[in-house]
Amino acid sequence: MQQAFRASIFHCLSDPGPRADKGAVEHFHDGLLVVEDGRITQVGAADQLLPALPDGVRLEDYSGKLIVPGLIDCHVHFSQVDIIASYGEQLLDWLNRYAYPAEMNFSDEEHARSVADFFLDELLANGTTTAAVFATVYPQSVDALFTAAEDRNMRLIAGKVLMDQHCPDELRDDPESAYDDSKALIEKWHGKGRLGYAITPRFALTSSEEQLAAAGRLAKEYPDTWIHTHLAENQQEVDQIAEQFPWSRSYLDVYDHFGLLRERAMYAHCLHLDDTDRSIMATKGAAGAFCPTSNLFLGSGLFDLDAMTDAGVRVGLATDVGGGTSMSMLRTMSEGYKILHLQGQSLPASRAFYLATLGAAEALYLDEHIGNFVPGKEADFIVLDAAGSAMSARVAQNRPRRSMSCYLR
Amino acid sequence: MQQAFRASIFHCLSDPGPRADKGAVEHFHDGLLVVEDGRITQVGAADQLLPALPDGVRLEDYSGKLIVPGLIDCHVHFSQVDIIASYGEQLLDWLNRYAYPAEMNFSDEEHARSVADFFLDELLANGTTTAAVFATVYPQSVDALFTAAEDRNMRLIAGKVLMDQHCPDELRDDPESAYDDSKALIEKWHGKGRLGYAITPRFALTSSEEQLAAAGRLAKEYPDTWIHTHLAENQQEVDQIAEQFPWSRSYLDVYDHFGLLRERAMYAHCLHLDDTDRSIMATKGAAGAFCPTSNLFLGSGLFDLDAMTDAGVRVGLATDVGGGTSMSMLRTMSEGYKILHLQGQSLPASRAFYLATLGAAEALYLDEHIGNFVPGKEADFIVLDAAGSAMSARVAQNRPRRSMSCYLR
Numbered sequence: 001m002q003q004a005f006r007a008s009i010f011h012c013l014s015d016p017g018p019r020a021d022k023g024a025v026e027h028f029h030d031g032l033l034v035v036e037d038g039r040i041t042q043v044g045a046a047d048q049l050l051p052a053l054p055d056g057v058r059l060e061d062y063s064g065k066l067i068v069p070g071l072i073d074c075h076v077h078f079s080q081v082d083i084i085a086s087y088g089e090q091l092l093d094w095l096n097r098y099a100y101p102a103e104m105n106f107s108d109e110e111h112a113r114s115v116a117d118f119f120l121d122e123l124l125a126n127g128t129t130t131a132a133v134f135a136t137v138y139p140q141s142v143d144a145l146f147t148a149a150e151d152r153n154m155r156l157i158a159g160k161v162l163m164d165q166h167c168p169d170e171l172r173d174d175p176e177s178a179y180d181d182s183k184a185l186i187e188k189w190h191g192k193g194r195l196g197y198a199i200t201p202r203f204a205l206t207s208s209e210e211q212l213a214a215a216g217r218l219a220k221e222y223p224d225t226w227i228h229t230h231l232a233e234n235q236q237e238v239d240q241i242a243e244q245f246p247w248s249r250s251y252l253d254v255y256d257h258f259g260l261l262r263e264r265a266m267y268a269h270c271l272h273l274d275d276t277d278r279s280i281m282a283t284k285g286a287a288g289a290f291c292p293t294s295n296l297f298l299g300s301g302l303f304d305l306d307a308m309t310d311a312g313v314r315v316g317l318a319t320d321v322g323g324g325t326s327m328s329m330l331r332t333m334s335e336g337y338k339i340l341h342l343q344g345q346s347l348p349a350s351r352a353f354y355l356a357t358l359g360a361a362e363a364l365y366l367d368e369h370i371g372n373f374v375p376g377k378e379a380d381f382i383v384l385d386a387a388g389s390a391m392s393a394r395v396a397q398n399r400p401r402r403s404m405s406c407y408l409r
Numbered sequence: 410m411q412q413a414f415r416a417s418i419f420h421c422l423s424d425p426g427p428r429a430d431k432g433a434v435e436h437f438h439d440g441l442l443v444v445e446d447g448r449i450t451q452v453g454a455a456d457q458l459l460p461a462l463p464d465g466v467r468l469e470d471y472s473g474k475l476i477v478p479g480l481i482d483c484h485v486h487f488s489q490v491d492i493i494a495s496y497g498e499q500l501l502d503w504l505n506r507y508a509y510p511a512e513m514n515f516s517d518e519e520h521a522r523s524v525a526d527f528f529l530d531e532l533l534a535n536g537t538t539t540a541a542v543f544a545t546v547y548p549q550s551v552d553a554l555f556t557a558a559e560d561r562n563m564r565l566i567a568g569k570v571l572m573d574q575h576c577p578d579e580l581r582d583d584p585e586s587a588y589d590d591s592k593a594l595i596e597k598w599h600g601k602g603r604l605g606y607a608i609t610p611r612f613a614l615t616s617s618e619e620q621l622a623a624a625g626r627l628a629k630e631y632p633d634t635w636i637h638t639h640l641a642e643n644q645q646e647v648d649q650i651a652e653q654f655p656w657s658r659s660y661l662d663v664y665d666h667f668g669l670l671r672e673r674a675m676y677a678h679c680l681h682l683d684d685t686d687r688s689i690m691a692t693k694g695a696a697g698a699f700c701p702t703s704n705l706f707l708g709s710g711l712f713d714l715d716a717m718t719d720a721g722v723r724v725g726l727a728t729d730v731g732g733g734t735s736m737s738m739l740r741t742m743s744e745g746y747k748i749l750h751l752q753g754q755s756l757p758a759s760r761a762f763y764l765a766t767l768g769a770a771e772a773l774y775l776d777e778h779i780g781n782f783v784p785g786k787e788a789d790f791i792v793l794d795a796a797g798s799a800m801s802a803r804v805a806q807n808r809p810r811r812s813m814s815c816y817l818r
Contacts, residue, residue, distance in 0.1 A: 082807050084800065085743075088755050122799060296747035325743060327800065334494075334734060338705035346497050390531060391493065391736065398491050 004053060005033045006046050007062035007383060011069055011372040012358040016350040017309055025350050033067055035379040043373040062383050068353060069372055070129025070380040071329040072360035073319050075228070075268040075289035077134040078119040078145055078158075079103045080322030090299050091234035094323070102322075103161075104170050106136040112144035120148050120156075126328045127382040130155040130360075130370060132228055132266055132289075132318075134200060137161045137171050139181045146189045153193070155370060155380065157226050159200035160185055164211045167202075175210040179218060186222055194369075198226035198266070203233075204241055204254045216259030226364070227260050231267035231288070234300050238272045252277040261286055264365050268320060269294075270308070271301040278311035287314035287363035290355065292335035294320035303336075306345050316360030317352070329356045413462060414442045415455050416471035416792060420478055420781040421767040425759040426718055434759050442476055444788040452782040471792050477762060478781055479538030479789040480738040481769035482728050484637070484677040484698035486543040487528040487554055487567075488512045489731025499708050500643035503732070511731075512570075513579050515545040521553035529557050529565075535737045536791040539564040539769075539779060541637055541675055541698075541727075543609060546570045546580050548590045555598045562602070564779060564789065566635050568609035569594055573620045576611075584619040588627060595631055603778075607635035607675070612642075613650055613663045625668030635773070636669050640676035640697070643709050647681045661686040670695050673774050677729060678703075679717070680710040687720035696723035696772035699764065701744035703729035712745075715754050725769030726761070738765045 009031030016024035032049040034042035034057070042049055053059075079102055086098040106112045123131055135142040135158050142160045149156035162178040163171060173181070182199055190197035199222075201207045201215050219227055232238055232251045241251045248254045252273065255261045263285035270281075270288035281288065290303045308315050318324075319332050326332060333352035340347045361371025370380045386396035418440030425433035441458040443451035443466070451458055462468075488511055495507040515521045532540055544551040544567050551569045558565035571587040572580060582590070591608060599606035608631075610616045610624050628636055641647055641660045650660045657663045661682065664670045672694035679690075679697035690697065699712045717724050727733075728741050735741060742761035749756045770780025779789045795805035 081800070082803065084804065087757065090750075118799075118803065125799070293747075296744075296751060299747075299750035299753065301751075335705075338702075338708075341499075341708035342705060342710075344708065348496065390527075390534070391490070394491065394527065395493065 002034065002036045002041070002054065002057040004049075004057050004059045005035070005062060005067060005381075006059065007031060007033075007065050007067040009033055009043060009067045009373070010353065011043070012350070012354045013372060013374075015359060016348065016354055018306075019309075025354075030063070031067070033373060033379075033381065038379050040373050040375050040377050040379055042375060064387075066384040066386070067381050068384060069357040069370065070382050071127045071356045072316060072364070072366075072370070073123065073128045073131040073329060073356075074266055074287070074316035074360050074363060075134075075291060075318035076123075076131055076321050076324070078116060079106050079134070079136045079141065081115060081119050081122070082322075084322040085297075085325055086322070091237055091323075094298060099322070100168050100171055103136045104168070106141040107138045107170070109140040109144055112136075112138070112141040113148065116145045116148035120152055120154060122327045124152065124154070126330075127384065128327070128329055129380050129382065130364075130366065131157070132198060132226070132364060133158040134202075134228065135160055137163060137173055139185055142185050142189070146192075146195050149195060150193055155194040155366070155378075157196040157198050157228070157364065159198035159226070159228060162199075162201040162211055162215055163206035164208050166206050175208065175214045178211050179214040182215075182218055186218070186225060190222070190225055196226060197222075198228035199260075200228045201260070203230040203237070204251065205237060205244060209258075212254070212258035212260065219259055219262065223262075225264070227262065227265035229255070229260070229265075229267060231255070231270050232272040232277075233269035233295075234298070235272060250274065250277050252280060256280065256284075266316070266364060268318065269300065269303075270313075271295065271303060275307070275311065278307060278313050282312035285314070287316060289318040289320070289363075290315055290336060291318045291320035291324055292332055292339045293325045294323035295339065296335060297325050298323050302339050302343055304343065305340055305347070314359075314363040315355060316363035317355040332356075411443065411445045411450070411463065411466040413458075413466050413468045414444070414471060414476060414790075415468065416440060416442075416474050416476040418442055418452060418476045418782070419762065420452070421759070421763045422781060422783075424768060425757065425763055427715075428718075434763075439472070440476070442782060442788075442790065447788050449782050449784050449786050449788055451784060473796075475793040475795070476790050477793060478766040478779065479791050480536045480765045481725060481773070481775075481779070482532065482537045482540040482738060482765075483675055483696070483725035483769050483772060484543075484700060484727035485532075485540055485730050485733070487525060488515050488543070488545045488550065490524060490528050490531070491731075493731040494706075494734055495731070500646055500732075501649075503707060508731070509577050509580055512545045513577070515550040516547045516579075518549040518553055521545075521547070521550040522557065525554045525557035529561055529563060531736045533561065533563070535739075536793065537736070537738055538789050538791065539773075539775065540566070541607060541635065541773060542567040543611075543637065544569055546572060546582055548594055551594050551598070555601075555604050558604060559602055564603040564775070564787075566605040566607050566637070566773065568607035568635070568637060571608075571610040571620055571624055572615035573617050575615050582620075584617065584623045587620050588623040591624075591627055595627070595634060599631070599634055605635060606631075607637035608669075609637045610669070612639040612646070613660065614646060614653060618667075621663070621667035621669065628668055628671065632671075634673070636671070636674035638664070638669070638674075638676060640664070640679050641681040641686075642678035642704075643707070644681060659683065659686050661689060665689065665693075675725070675773060677727065678709065678712075679722075680704065680712060684716070684720065687716060687722050691721035694723070696725060698727040698729070698772075699724055699745060700727045700729035700733055701741055701748045702734045703732035704748065705744060706734050707732050711748050711752055713752065714749055714756070723768075723772040724764060725772035726764040741765075
């Protein structure tokens with residue numbers, strides 16, 4: 001079946017950042033998006049495409065609203081929705097005081113299913129149609145999440161958390177069960193519909209060397225799975241990594257050593273890196289998740305986007321709920337702008353959208369499927385309505401030429 | 410007429426900050442607020458107050474919701490609602506590129522009236538019932554704003570902007586007209602109903618020494634007016650102040666020299682101060698406005714709340730729209746938390762509310778009228794509903810003991 005959607009349409013064709021090509025973005029003020037059997041067939045100006053539209057195409061009119069590609073959240077914890085905005089700690093204490101106790105509840109698959117439903121509905125309500133999600137150490141929490149995503153036909157990357165040390169006993173697996181459980185989940189879910197599996201060591205502090213090695217073996221045996229973990233979020237964490245792995249050149253080097261640095265690896269945060277780290281990440285094709293609300297809320301530090309871009313590292317935007325404070329990628333863009341501005345860097349609205357659409361898709365190696373409206377890609381898009389608040393409606397009305405920016409508040 | 414309002418009730422009796430007294434805050438889970446002729450007569454637990462309530466008192470039931478004092482925005486520009494989230498500059502360029510052109514429209518009183526209506530409705534929609542507002546250089550913009558506030562019976566402090574140099578010609582007054590126009594506006598509006606006048610030099614860069622001296626004369630002639638200006642927002646601005654006033658010890662010293670440092674002086678930002686400045690501010694009874702969203706959006710710097718508190722300086726919270734990005738004091742609290750956490754400081758929910766209620770009232774010398782529910786004060790309060798979003802409803806339900814924090818996102 002063919003469908004057409006009329007609205008203002010914006011998408012990126014490449015990175016509109018500092019080294020942008022002309023034509024990095026397309027914005028059709030009165031645009032048309034044509035879809036057949038769930039895939040994009042055409043995008044362009046309505047006055048050009050409408051006359052040639054075959055009879056019987058169902059036309060939906062969203063004039064005055066804005067269609068953009070479905071937003072992509074590159075790093076978020078579904079077990080942490082109930083501890084969002086928990087008070088007063090930096091990373092390591094915050095994990096012990098809030099995150100770990102909350103995760104223990106997810107051994108109960110019923111609880112996991114209920115939270116998964118709420119979590120995915122919230123993502124969708126915020127315009128996020130694809131996410132890379134940390135589940136918990138319990139395989140049943142992964143089943144619950146993938147089942148809920150499958151019900152909604154969402155594109156989701158997720159995995160069982162691996163951690164066998166420096167964490168509460170209830171949350172501890174071991175190198176063998178980590179390997180076996182992950183392998184079973186990969187066989188069950190990876191590549192099923194729009195779902196993909198991520199090998200998910202929590203971070204290098206909470207895995208023994210044996211477990212990191214087991215994760216690396218999996219990453220090699222299943223080269224088209226993802227790897228999802230945290231990297232250099234907090235200075236205290238970085239210091240402990242140096243103690244725990246005295247042989248390592250850097251935090252990144254630990255992952256590299258165990259075969260966890262490759263394409264399709266998504267590292268959340270990447271705050272405390274050096275130029276060598278960034279250069280190696282770029283060469284190996286790994287990506288960083290920029291988590292502005294979380295980095296401020298946990299006082300972790302300021303993400304250096306210019307340095308990542310200069311080094312050629314793939315970067316996607318992420319909420320990191322519950323360290324992050326909002327499920328909204330739009331609000332996350334707004335706080336990303338601020339973090340960069342504090343460092344004398346800039347984030348135009350077009351590039352903020354890039355980091356949550358095409359850029360995130362490239363970071364996750366999903367850009368053959370989603371990220372923009374190139375014909376053949378999945379018809380994965382959202383409709384934004386500036387009339388949602390009195391203030392954004394006013395800005396959209398008074399600044400039509402700059403109306404993109406109104407979506408960022 | 411007597412009225413009673415039943416809800417969860419929270420207010421501050423003193424600063425719940427680091428040197429808090431026991432009893433700095435009161436939270437009645439099932440509370441009652443009794444009001445007569447627009448003033449508080451009683452506040453307490455419903456089960457204690459309800460039995461003694463006289464017949465004929467009209468009872469409104471907001472059970473499950475939270476009543477707090479009306480929020481107070483200590484610094485905001487009503488002429489800047491249409492340039493909110495304008496892209497990409499730090500303070501001085503931002504003024505030239507966005508703020509000044511927008512302000513020129515306010516010579517048209519009809520425009521000023523229309524924006525004033527929108528602006529005050531947005532404040533109220535966000536729970537802000539009192540604000541200290543920059544108007545523009547045009548006296549008619551002050552008339553428009555006060556008229557609109559009077560229509561709504563809002564408590565509002567505002568004044569005509571004084572600036573006679575380093576700004577576009579259209580926005581320039583001179584020392585004499587600044588004095589005469591301000592004096593006429595004071596006579597017309599100050600103390601009328603709930604309105605108060607603020608002598609409002611934009612900042613020391615845009616006023617000649619003659620104009621600053623004229624403002625100082627006014628401040629002495631009308632000691633119960635307010636003074637409202639900006640102080641040490643941006644490093645480049647601070648450097649230019651040092652050039653323009655080579656005799657001054659500091660930026661603050663310029664205001665002091667011209668008689669603009671006294672009780673009822675509200676200085677927005679206060680980012681680049683030293684201990685001597687803070688000590689002098691405390692001694693003289695002047696206050697600082699903490700503007701988190703603006704300080705991040707314009708990349709100005711990080712407010713040092715602990716240093717201000719240690720020095721004993723009065724501090725209130727503020728949106729600073731349009732440098733700020735939200736009219737919501739709740740969202741402003743959330744970003745204030747983050748700015749402080751980045752510096753290793755903390756902001757509990759109770760203190761965040763203090764800075765937007767009693768603390769702001771003390772900073773503005775309005776605490777005899779508003780800020781908490783002490784009997785005799787004005788019945789100036791709002792009702793917050795956690796069910797406003799799925800996420801806040803969930804947090805309020807799952808964390809009843811910590812339900813205050815859910816209002817901060």
